[in-house]
Amino acid sequence: MKAKLTVNKSFAISQIDPRIYGSFVEHLGRCVYGGIYEPDHATADSMGFRGDVKDLVKELGVEFIRYPGGNFVSGYNWMDGIGQQENRPKRLELAWKSIETNEVGLHEFAHWAKEVNAEINMALNFGTKGVDSARELVEYCNHPGGTYWSDLRVANGAPEPFKIKTWCLGNEMDGPWQIGQKTATEYGRLAAEAGKVMKLVDSSIELVVCGSSYYEMPTFASWEAEVLEHTYEYADYLSLHRYYNNHKNDLKSYLAGAVDMDRFIKGVVAICDYVKAKKRSNKTMYLSFDEYNVWYHSLQSDKSVKPWQVAPPLLEDIYNFEDALLLGSLLITLLKNSDRVKIACLAQLVNVIAPIMTDTNEAWRQTTFYPFMHVSKYARGIALTPILDCPTYGCEAFSDVPYVESIVVYNEDKKEAVLFAVNRSDESDIDFTVDLGGFNPIQVIEFIEMSGYDIKDSNTKTSGKVCPKNGSGTVLNGDKLVVPLKKLSWNVIRVEVGD
Numbered sequence: 001m002k003a004k005l006t007v008n009k010s011f012a013i014s015q016i017d018p019r020i021y022g023s024f025v026e027h028l029g030r031c032v033y034g035g036i037y038e039p040d041h042a043t044a045d046s047m048g049f050r051g052d053v054k055d056l057v058k059e060l061g062v063e064f065i066r067y068p069g070g071n072f073v074s075g076y077n078w079m080d081g082i083g084q085q086e087n088r089p090k091r092l093e094l095a096w097k098s099i100e101t102n103e104v105g106l107h108e109f110a111h112w113a114k115e116v117n118a119e120i121n122m123a124l125n126f127g128t129k130g131v132d133s134a135r136e137l138v139e140y141c142n143h144p145g146g147t148y149w150s151d152l153r154v155a156n157g158a159p160e161p162f163k164i165k166t167w168c169l170g171n172e173m174d175g176p177w178q179i180g181q182k183t184a185t186e187y188g189r190l191a192a193e194a195g196k197v198m199k200l201v202d203s204s205i206e207l208v209v210c211g212s213s214y215y216e217m218p219t220f221a222s223w224e225a226e227v228l229e230h231t232y233e234y235a236d237y238l239s240l241h242r243y244y245n246n247h248k249n250d251l252k253s254y255l256a257g258a259v260d261m262d263r264f265i266k267g268v269v270a271i272c273d274y275v276k277a278k279k280r281s282n283k284t285m286y287l288s289f290d291e292y293n294v295w296y297h298s299l300q301s302d303k304s305v306k307p308w309q310v311a312p313p314l315l316e317d318i319y320n321f322e323d324a325l326l327l328g329s330l331l332i333t334l335l336k337n338s339d340r341v342k343i344a345c346l347a348q349l350v351n352v353i354a355p356i357m358t359d360t361n362e363a364w365r366q367t368t369f370y371p372f373m374h375v376s377k378y379a380r381g382i383a384l385t386p387i388l389d390c391p392t393y394g395c396e397a398f399s400d401v402p403y404v405e406s407i408v409v410y411n412e413d414k415k416e417a418v419l420f421a422v423n424r425s426d427e428s429d430i431d432f433t434v435d436l437g438g439f440n441p442i443q444v445i446e447f448i449e450m451s452g453y454d455i456k457d458s459n460t461k462t463s464g465k466v467c468p469k470n471g472s473g474t475v476l477n478g479d480k481l482v483v484p485l486k487k488l489s490w491n492v493i494r495v496e497v498g499d
């Protein structure tokens with residue numbers, strides 16, 4: 001099979017916001033306790049955070065982390081997590097039917113985030129709390145001092161403000177499972193008032209309002225429109241959440257997930273622009289895709305996890321090679337929409353539907369670790385408009401899925417054009433010709449490839465067999481780069497380009 005991609009240095013989608021390489025740490029299962037935090041671990045730092053996990057988080061290249069939930073946040077009182085650790089209350093955690101010890105709270109997490117060079121994306125409880133709790137937390141985190149809440153932060157050991165810039169006003173507030181679920185009117189009004197007051201406390205912050213918790217919600221679209229009608233003045237981003245599964249073991253449909261993600265994003269952009277037009281506004285609403293991933297492998301086993309445990313083993317999906325291929329194509333889709341998607345968080349980071357797994361001794365990389373790491377490391381700079389000429393296939397949900405999902409990112413500082421491509425075909429290698437117009441390409445620096453595995457292969461603590469290798473066979477001729485894309489493969493090709 002043959003396919004062709006044409007890009008041009010002058011045809012940019014957007015400068016990529018580094019917050020697109022975000023992830024998510026929720027007080028859920030073994031993400032925090034037994035994941036990032038394990039005071040007894042041989043590599044633990046003075047505050048109890050595992051050094052081996054920190055190293056993998058840094059290798060993954062996560063720069064932005066949503067915290068502390070998720071569904072957890074809708075019943076959370078942030079004040080439970082400040083002050084002396086030994087005095088903190090143990091609580092029934094209703095979202096995941098666990099016990100929350102509150103050993104890790106705001107100060108501990110801020111310490112850890114700094115250690116892994118990540119910015120915090122703070123989520124607020126809009127289920128059981130609202131305006132007061134939100135404005136107090138902004139004052140606690142961001143006000144320099146001389147007021148009740150900022151002085152309390154100083155007294156609790158943080159003389160410098162945490163300077164948290166991005167705040168999520170609640171989580172999935174439309175969901176019947178959410179603690180304190182709301183209608184669009186209830187949530188929209190609350191978010192508008194809280195957002196207004198939070199920006200009075202600190203006018204430099206940015207706010208994310210909740211979109212629908214998933215695309216199939218019966219209120220999808222009308223929820224977004226009404227929430228934005230109420231909050232347009234104060235909101236900077238609208239959230240999107242989407243999880244993929246291969247319950248039907250239908251590879252063709254599963255690997256079409258990126259087409260679904262693209263349709264979802266474009267739909268939400270249309271809703272944002274509808275409200276913009278209706279309000280005759282000059283402000284563009286950006287998107288925060290603050291939960292996306294594969295989630296289904298653990299759904300059955302989670303049913304037998306006993307309630308009311310500290311850090312139970314929940315949502316511990318073990319990812320395989322097809323999941324890595326899907327994740328690579330989802331990441332390309334986020335880049336293709338980087339003019340509107342400014343924030344994205346892979347949900348989640350450690351143990352809970354995560355690229356990093358741990359037990360009490362070891363930490364290891366799941367298959368999905370690699371595409372995320374490659375994109376985070378090499379997709380820096382400007383995403384270029386991809387003009388793709390490629391055969392397509394049909395599947396249950398879509399009639400025209402291209403066999404190749406691809407994009408080129410131009411890194412001006414490094415003088416590199418980096419091609420990312422997934423070959424979805426399970427039958428055919430593809431001769432992929434990329435026309436790098438206007439780049440004056442000099443040489444292929446590196447060709448990284450993941451291919452040749454059984455689609456159900458996964459990594460374990462002792463075997464990291466699903467991992468990237470060096471690819472071969474690229475040919476560069478003038479502006480034309482030809483890359484052999486093996487069937488079912490993830491590919492990254494870094495090309496040195498001229499001035």
Ligand code: AHR
Binds near residue numbers: 069071347
């Ligand atoms: O990421 C797991 C859960 O998925 C989050 O807590 C929730 O927001 C979503 O439904």
